Amino acid sequence: MAKSKTYQVLGHSISGIKCDAVGCGYRDDTARLEDYPKLLNAPCPKCGAPLLTEADFNAVLKHMAGVVRINVWANRWLPEWLLRRMDVNRPGAKLGTVRVEMNGTGKAKFAPVVPRPPVEPEEGGPCPDGCGGTLELPPPENCSCHIAPPCGDCTDRVLTCSRCGWEAA
Structure with a gap:
């Protein structure tokens, strides 16, 4: 039976950038995902080190592709009643937040954000x-x-x- 709509069981909101240079501490929480291509290998305004390395940028792209793959899989294999319950766009949906820290190597460290x-x-x-x-x-x-x-x-x-x-x- 065909589903009445496409559900999103996993979402992401990617923003912010920080300098990975030891001791620098520069960060811009207003940087948006759309800005990342311009920030690739751009110098840090504070210390001159690269703000966004190619390894970290590729890791972000892989993360985004993984979210898409999970949503496609869920919509193909899970029953619609379960998808409705899991949909992140459902009114009143309880969403968790995870902070992702990267260090220029392409490796990500995930930590839940406790409100x-x-x-x-x-x-x-x-x-x-x-x-x-x-x-x-x-x-x-x-x-x-x-x-x-x-x-x-x-x-x-x-x-x-x-x-x-x-x-x-």
Whole structure:
């Protein structure tokens, strides 16, 4: 029986580049896969070493081809009910993330990315926007606690960043 559509059971999103030279530390997380051919053997802006070696570029291409082969195999051999469950484009699909580090030799090191639990904003804590500011409770403007504590002005204050003005919801 023919399948009603093609399913994607394995996906990939490739981006970012880093210099492999010892001690350099240059990285550009905004580099896109489409930029890789231009980055092939291009000098690192910081140290001049090649940013993307031919060995690493070929490894990326092999990885992409492997993902395509797995999806073709799955669509040919797996039943449609299972493909629907495994489809990465399915609304609500739970996706895992893997970081791939390469070192210029074409060898890849895979490591799962464990999401950090969300940190609740707290007074004196860092701004979640990453601006370097501190979260503070602004002073109440029209406090009436002397009449009926606690007043709305004191209880309705929200944490606000001292630098960028970010406010907790």
